Amino acid sequence: MHRLFFALGFMFFGVFYGFAHADTGKFARITNVRFGENGAATRVVIDANTPIDYDYFILSNGARRIVLDMPRLRWSIDGLTSESGGGDGFGHVVQYRYGHNSPTTSRLVLDLESPADVVNAFRLKPKGDRKSHRIVLDLKSVSVKKFEAKANAEDKKRQKAVVNHKRRKPLIFIDAGHGGKDPGAIGVSKTQEKDIALAAALELRRALLATKRYDVAMTRDTDVFIELEDRVKIARSYDVDLFISLHADAGKKSVTRGASVYTLSASGEQRSDRLKNSNNWVLDIEKDDDRSEEVTAILVDLVKRETKSRSAEFAELLIPSITKQKWPTLRNTHRKAGFFVLLAPDVPAVLFEMGFMTNPSDEAILTSPRKRKKLIRGIVDAVNVFFADQEFYVAQR
Numbered sequence: 001m002h003r004l005f006f007a008l009g010f011m012f013f014g015v016f017y018g019f020a021h022a023d024t025g026k027f028a029r030i031t032n033v034r035f036g037e038n039g040a041a042t043r044v045v046i047d048a049n050t051p052i053d054y055d056y057f058i059l060s061n062g063a064r065r066i067v068l069d070m071p072r073l074r075w076s077i078d079g080l081t082s083e084s085g086g087g088d089g090f091g092h093v094v095q096y097r098y099g100h101n102s103p104t105t106s107r108l109v110l111d112l113e114s115p116a117d118v119v120n121a122f123r124l125k126p127k128g129d130r131k132s133h134r135i136v137l138d139l140k141s142v143s144v145k146k147f148e149a150k151a152n153a154e155d156k157k158r159q160k161a162v163v164n165h166k167r168r169k170p171l172i173f174i175d176a177g178h179g180g181k182d183p184g185a186i187g188v189s190k191t192q193e194k195d196i197a198l199a200a201a202l203e204l205r206r207a208l209l210a211t212k213r214y215d216v217a218m219t220r221d222t223d224v225f226i227e228l229e230d231r232v233k234i235a236r237s238y239d240v241d242l243f244i245s246l247h248a249d250a251g252k253k254s255v256t257r258g259a260s261v262y263t264l265s266a267s268g269e270q271r272s273d274r275l276k277n278s279n280n281w282v283l284d285i286e287k288d289d290d291r292s293e294e295v296t297a298i299l300v301d302l303v304k305r306e307t308k309s310r311s312a313e314f315a316e317l318l319i320p321s322i323t324k325q326k327w328p329t330l331r332n333t334h335r336k337a338g339f340f341v342l343l344a345p346d347v348p349a350v351l352f353e354m355g356f357m358t359n360p361s362d363e364a365i366l367t368s369p370r371k372r373k374k375l376i377r378g379i380v381d382a383v384n385v386f387f388a389d390q391e392f393y394v395a396q397r
C-alpha cells in the first residue's frame, strides 16, 4: 500500500485525528514584529496569537544586541519586512533576526545601532482593533560604558546557567507508517502494516533512548491516523537531525522479500520545491534578509544537496548494518522515490521498507518481536555510525 504514500495520497483521507505528540498547532505564532517611537524610546512590538513568555538580555560581542528568548514558536510574518519606526529607520534597532535555537526555544535578536537598554517590558492582551497578544519593549539610549558593564554582568550570569545545556543530543524522528483507519499493506496471514510499523517504531525509540545519545520524537505512538502532509509538518516543527519512516512492503509476487530503503528522487525533489513554495516551508537560511536573493538561492541549493547526500549516506549505512544482523534485504536495495514523507527539504530522511508483508517468511520475522530485535539492532548501529564524531550544539549566541 505504498502507493498511498505518493504525494497525492493524502488527498483521499478526509479526517484528521490529532497527533500523538506535539503538533504544529501547539506552537504559538508570531505574526508581526513592529517598531515605532515612544518619546525618546524605540518601541518594539511583537504580535502573537497567544500570550508568550519571554526573557531578554543585552549582549555585547563586537556587535551590540538585545536578545529575546521565547518558547518554541512558529514565525508567520510575511517576508521579513516590518513597519519602519520613522526617524532613523527602526530607531535604535538596525535589523532583527529570528530563529529556533533548540527544539524547545525560539530567539529574536535585535541588532542595535547604538548602545541601548530595555526600560519597559510588558505584555498586552488583545483590545479593540488590536486582535493580537503583544510583547512590548521600550529601548532607551545608554552610555557605552553602562551597556558594556551590564552586558558583562549578564554574560557571567548566563555562562553559569547555560554551561550544561550547550551541547545537545541529535534528535531522531521516527515516523510509524499508516495508522488508524489506514491499515497499510495486509500480510499473508492478515497482519496489518500499520501495527508492525508501530511496534518497530516503539522498539526503535526504546533502543535509541537506551543509548542515552539521542533524543527521539515520533509522529504517532498509538494507532491513530495522521495525514502525510502533517507528518512532514510535525517533523519540520522540530530541529530534526534524522527522519526515519518505517513501513512494510506489499509485492505482486509472494516470493519477493527483503528490506529496502528509499531516499528522495529527482522528481520528488521537484515536488519538494513546489510544496515548499505552497506550504511556507522556509529554510532557516532563507530568513536572513541581509543576503541578496542570488546568494540565498545558492545557499538553499547547498542545504538541499547536503540534505540529499546526508539522506543517501544514512541509507548506504543502513543496508549493510541490517545485513550484518542477517536481516534479509532486496537486491538493489537503496532506491529513490518521491514519497511524501521524504519531501521536507532540510531534514535528512529515509523511508525504510522493513520487508514484504506479502512474503510468508518476511511476515513471520516482521511479526516476531524476538526477530525484530535484530532489525532494530541494525538500525541503531547505523544511527550510531551516522552520528559518530558529530557534536550538536544549541545555536551560539
Ligand SMILES: [Zn+2]
Pocket: 001, 002, 005, 177, 178, 184, 185, 193, 247, 248
Ligand atoms: Zn507503507
